[in-house]
Amino acid sequence: MNNQITRKDFMKYSAATGAAMLLNALQLHADEQKLTNLKVAIIGCGSVSNRYIPHLQTSSMVEIVALCDIKYERALEQKRQYKLNAETYRNIDDLLKGVPFDMMITLTDMQVHGDLNKKALLAGKHVWSEKPMANTYAEGRALLDLAKAKNLKLWGAPAVVNSPQFSFMNKMVQEGKLGRIASAHGQYGHTGPTWSAFFYEKDGGSMPDLGVYNIATLTALLGPAKSIMAMTSIVNPTREIDERGTVKVEAEDNAHLLLDHGKGMISHIMCGFNYFDPHGHEAKGQQLHSIQIFGDKANMRLIGYDWETNGVYLDDSWESQAKLYVAETGGYQWQEGATKVAESIVNNTSPKINVEHALHVLEIIESARKSSAEGKKIYLTSSFKWPLF
Numbered sequence: 001m002n003n004q005i006t007r008k009d010f011m012k013y014s015a016a017t018g019a020a021m022l023l024n025a026l027q028l029h030a031d032e033q034k035l036t037n038l039k040v041a042i043i044g045c046g047s048v049s050n051r052y053i054p055h056l057q058t059s060s061m062v063e064i065v066a067l068c069d070i071k072y073e074r075a076l077e078q079k080r081q082y083k084l085n086a087e088t089y090r091n092i093d094d095l096l097k098g099v100p101f102d103m104m105i106t107l108t109d110m111q112v113h114g115d116l117n118k119k120a121l122l123a124g125k126h127v128w129s130e131k132p133m134a135n136t137y138a139e140g141r142a143l144l145d146l147a148k149a150k151n152l153k154l155w156g157a158p159a160v161v162n163s164p165q166f167s168f169m170n171k172m173v174q175e176g177k178l179g180r181i182a183s184a185h186g187q188y189g190h191t192g193p194t195w196s197a198f199f200y201e202k203d204g205g206s207m208p209d210l211g212v213y214n215i216a217t218l219t220a221l222l223g224p225a226k227s228i229m230a231m232t233s234i235v236n237p238t239r240e241i242d243e244r245g246t247v248k249v250e251a252e253d254n255a256h257l258l259l260d261h262g263k264g265m266i267s268h269i270m271c272g273f274n275y276f277d278p279h280g281h282e283a284k285g286q287q288l289h290s291i292q293i294f295g296d297k298a299n300m301r302l303i304g305y306d307w308e309t310n311g312v313y314l315d316d317s318w319e320s321q322a323k324l325y326v327a328e329t330g331g332y333q334w335q336e337g338a339t340k341v342a343e344s345i346v347n348n349t350s351p352k353i354n355v356e357h358a359l360h361v362l363e364i365i366e367s368a369r370k371s372s373a374e375g376k377k378i379y380l381t382s383s384f385k386w387p388l389f
């Protein structure tokens with residue numbers, strides 16, 4: 001056997017080795033890029049994008065590379081207003097064919113979230129979705145199955161579990177500070193948005209827009225709910241919407257939910273678009289509480305709203321007044337969800353926000369409607385790992 005290598009073979013071998021080394025180096029470079037920076041696209045450039053974009057811009061790990069809105073002028077306006085070096089698109093199909101990105105942030109009308117999130121996952125993108133991530137629990141579950149099959153991440157708002165006030169309450173519950181917990185109450189309402197009709201159309205409503213925060217908070221604190229009974233109503237049959245005029249209200253604008261968390265714990269949530277509350281949409285300065293939890297050794301009251309809170313009163317003494325804890329935000333902002341999950345992808349960590357929890361909240365919303373329509377208790381099928389942390 002001739003072990004001698006010809007000059008031609010040597011050149012071929014060296015070229016192949018060199019190419020492999022170059023490819024390795026390029027791959028390493030790509031991996032490094034991936035680890036330091038996540039490219040995101042925003043779909044839906046309306047009201048809430050004015051809260052998301054500035055927050056995303058605070059992170060060195062996030063780069064907004066694309067903006068999309070079917071009202072195209074809104075995408076252009078956000079690019080100009082926030083001085084973004086981003087491409088703009090008129091619809092999701094063009095967005096997905098356009099500039100490469102890693103994660104889509106869905107900030108559109110609620111009714112189209114499921115369809116848009118599915119298209120993004122099919123195109124290989126991670127997804128952060130404003131609430132709800134889909135119109136039904138089955139649709140949301142199918143999205144998560146799709147994400148898992150494609151090794152992608154999917155998350156749904158809200159980010160209430162990120163607040164230091166939530167952490168404090170969670171700690172008190174987990175340490176048994178409240179004793180045996182019996183009851184909890186959450187409420188959130190205002191007189192309703194005027195800028196878009198989708199809030200009042202089918203699959204809109206006060207539950208996915210407002211009640212969703214309290215449902216997320218109370219299930220995260222007390223554990224997944226086992227069953228629900230609810231009453232929903234439409235108080236105002238029509239609404240005046242900017243640039244649209246009068247629209248028919250098709251989704252609940254008032255809802256009361258009773259949740260059974262097991263071990264005797266029952267919580268109540270009310271939400272609606274007819275609640276006069278001057279702090280209802282902008283929570284700053286609210287001194288009243290919106291969440292209460294009662295045990296036989298103590299009770300807690302969350303001041304302000306669970307999405308933007310101003311502290312927690314803990315009342316655990318017959319002698320002294322209730323004490324205020326965690327009056328500072330600790331940097332938490334309700335619009336931080338997309339930024340935090342993007343950073344978690346870059347850092348390869350698990351955020352506090354949990355998609356199974358968001359799916360459970362979605363099942364509760366859907367089941368509340370069913371319970372109200374059929375006048376009966378609905379047993380829930382979903383759950384999530386509890387406590388969350």
Ligand SMILES: NC(=O)c1ccc[n+]([C@@H]2O[C@H](COP(=O)([O-])OP(=O)(O)OC[C@H]3O[C@@H](n4cnc5c(N)ncnc54)[C@H](O)[C@@H]3O)[C@@H](O)[C@H]2O)c1
Nearest residue numbers: 044045046047048069070071107108109110112130131196
């Ligand atoms: N506005 C808030 O303060 C606020 C706060 C928290 C969460 N949210 C949630 O954010 C979402 C958006 O609310 P908003 O108040 O910003 O509504 P909005 O009406 O101001 O904005 C929605 C935007 O989505 C666009 N859009 C609709 N369908 C689209 C599609 N198929 N493709 C691309 N763009 C599309 C619309 O043209 C519009 O510009 C909702 O889920 C809402 O519940 C809003």
